Amino acid sequence: MRRRISVAETAPTQPGTTGSFTTGEWWRDAVIYQVYPRSFADGDGDGMGDLRGIEERLGYLSELGIDAVWLSPFYRSPQADGGYDVADYRDVDPLFGTLADFDRMLQTAHELGLKVIVDIVPNHTSSAHPWFVEALESPSGSPERARYLFRTGTGAAGELPPNNWSSVFGGSAWSRVNDASGEWYLHLFDTSQPDLNWRNPEVVDEFKSILAFWAERGVDGFRVDVAHGLIKHDELPDFEGITGEMLEGGGNRGPMWDQDDVHEIYRGWNEVLKAFDGDRMLVAEAWVAPAERLSRYVRADEMQQAFNFDFMTVGWNAGRMRDSIQSALATNRAVGATTTWVLSNHDVVRHASRFGLSDPSAWPKGISATDEQPDSALGVARARAATVVMLALPGSAYLYQGEELGLPEHTTLEAELRQDPNFWRTAGVDIGRDGCRVPLPWKGDAPGFGFGPSGSTWLPQPASYSELAADRQDGDPLSTLELYRRALLLRRELQLGRAELSFNASTGDTLDFTVAGVRVLANLGAEPVELPSHHEVLLVSDDAAVDAGQLNSNGSVWLR
Template identity: 60%
Template sequence: MLNQHQWWRDAVIYQVYPRSFADSDGDGMGDLPGITGRLPRLKELGVDAVWLSPFYPSPQNDAGYDVADYRGVDARFGDLSDADKLIGEAHALGLKVIVDLVPNHTSSEHEWFQAALASPPGSPERARYIFRAGRGPDGALPPNAWTSTFGGSAWERVPDGQWYLHLFDVSQPDLDWGNPEVRAEFVSILRFWLDRGVDGFRVDVAHGLVKEESLSDWEGPSTILGGLEPVGPPPPMWDQEGVHEIYREWRRVVDEYEGGRILVAEAWVQPAERLARYVRPDEMHQAFNFLYLSAPWRPADQRAVINRSLAANDEVGAPTTWVLSNHDVMRHATRLGFPVGEARLHGIGPDDPQPDTALGLRRARAATLQMLALPGSAYLYQGEELGLPEHTTMPHEHRQDPARTRSGHTVVGRDGCRVPIPWEADAPSYGFGPSDHSWLPQPAVWAEYALDRQQGVPGSTWELYRAALAARKEHGLGRGTIEWQQTPEKALAFRNGEVLVLTNFGAGPVPLPAGATVLLASEPLDTDGGVPTDVTVWAVL
């Protein structure tokens, strides 16, 4: 049995996207009281912790990832007392609480950046950010050719002629992490929330804080959400060696607090061995396994990424952290509804080829059962336990993702996975709130996915998740090890302790070993007990 300080090694952590989870006051925007009111459902589901995406004061140009005040709560979501109540209620239910931290950049409305704009070049206020002179005789060209991950130049010129760096939206100026004042401020922010009782931090763009000192030119794409190239040196804005010194300092801070507080890296880094450097014993506790998230639905690809991930993390004594969906990528119930091998992580619009919805859900349920049987920690994204697909037919006029506008509408954006989730089929806004309002439109099919249509219904996706989480705990799968088993060519099977996990990727059924007793199956087995196509089974021999 793991002690309290190691809870994160096998935890199942549920991501809450606050604006889309539960709306308590009917304004169409989810909020902290709404989350607090729904915590008992998460306890019933069987998760161990909740991760909250940003709820800080923000102009919301990038859905709260443009933070104006790291020590407050945006009025849209409530206030600090609501945050305190949420943390307290979660702890009373036995749930840990992880909050998002956004250290790569602030909002352009943050008091620091406003002071920088009001101060001259070379001032201490500007030294907190990355300001540079432009190129060319009159400085009218950006300092280098870097591009924003949302499209366009990564530089914006201010009236006095200098330029500031923004690897994301123009309203998200990058901080200069070579500045001791920046480092001291974020240590203070960590302590502010740790003192309020949070159990950890998910660190946004963890691989991006430090830039190569010379800001050398780079004409390659600045894509973050598709991962970095697995070979060669990293681009000058990503995965620089200096980030590790920052996280070693942060680790010393969180280790001062009781209860096993943790740091989780959002780091789009390849290969797995390089990602594992973020979870060395004196740095972070977890790092999202995006290589697994993006692996094709083929047995050889799945086995290869599982093996490499486990080996890389075992080398540094860290658990592997598995994930299939989040607020930045297409929901896996939709992603897996496209032909195998098509790289579709990002948005789908009404004019794009549409997925096979039934196939996507079938594969998503199988993929989830496979993931939850792997040793380590697992993250779930709100709504996946309902089988929610992407909203692929959302009219473009409703979309708000800055990636869409800055790309000249060549990128659909991430709004499709952020639509408010359904709780009650026949209620206003499907139970998201007490009114019909929702900040993004909900499709009519949401009724069939609502929680009240699934609870207590054998075979529903909610009941599958609940049963899987209970069995995962009962059999200690998160603390186990895997041993691959021989299977037909188009199947994949491993043992984790006494549990056999088999996934059939092929066109025909695959038999279970003689004497196997089925614990769970993502879909019903054939009448003769064979495992059908795109089905995962847990069995005990």
């Protein structure tokens, strides 16, 4: 009779520990947990997540076994794009609390041994930012307008945009000013997000000051939004393409992305952070390909990390995953940089749902009720297997809030409840990102699944969240939450993040590599594969993954 090896049998016996590194360059192998503040935890009962809610749940994150927390924007903002439209970079929006709340949350995190990274949004401000208000009140050619990208239109009377660029969120990337100048301003995203002119020294100096403001408060690093977009081609030429489209190779293309001059900015930021102790870090959100171009952002005098989006986008495909791992490790090694790994974030469909589609390498821009619905059991099995692979890889890993619970995308949100400007600017052609931003479930039998004291939630949660709530999974050895806790503990104990990786002779639908004496196998095919003999099972992705000396389909395992 076949005997299955239970995940309970492979669990380490000691509890999780906090994530403080005693050595320098803590970010080289850190596991960093992304908090989307409005959806993590609500401390005051208004249905919106906040800094108080985050502070109350930091113990949960410490027990999970992470090293750092990354907070998406919490700054003053009209919230036209979930806070990525910043009106004041030096203050907290009342939705989330106060600067005193931030300082208290930061202190608590540090007491628990957790680093804190905050978002910085330098490509654009909110149209409500004082600078842009001043620009609209000032004449053409004024210093106030020179902080942004204002241009004269084309056509007989300037009635057409300065060029044919499109917005990442749909429609034109230009809006005309309703004044005597008739000028247009550039916004690669929403009309409420005017792009800054990064060739203006005043803009450069302002953001160095903003970085210093938060570093002085004690933050440990910055995630740089749209890091590859700050500098545009001098001539703003027409582009025969779609501004935000991901082309073959995984990167953005065109005169608005990845211009060589952008690196001078980050060399300046590197110097700012060097003035502070504690190995402060920068991580680039840069949709850049090939890998050699991305590695330019993490040279010794620029940023410490860049998101490896190629690994996230290759999908459930062994060959593509293998190539992505090898390419990223090689190119980053060449510049002395660490490699990052990520499977989900606040901008993409959750991988527990992507991997449950009939094409598990698909890259949908959201999933609606009229689209193909993912196979939830298959999706979470593959998500667990992919995570077991990811957490064995050398470098730094990023987790998106709720993935440790196996949360799926909310695929049945009604149109009138959606808030993503991408949905509204494309008239629903792009479903948008609301489905991955739904408030987390903490208590399975509480109103709003324990998100906050009132039971209110700014977006509705699917019924499936009840059984996936943190309290339902806590202590259950078969749960996704306990799998993450065991994987993170073993990763730290075995120092996998600082080890060297070598691929074994794997082909077809199997991934097979060794790191720090641990052999990692993943079966992405349809048939079982034989496991090597004389091995100890350290970790298995699922209770059914290992059976009678075989690794079953959609499973992964750590062996020693």
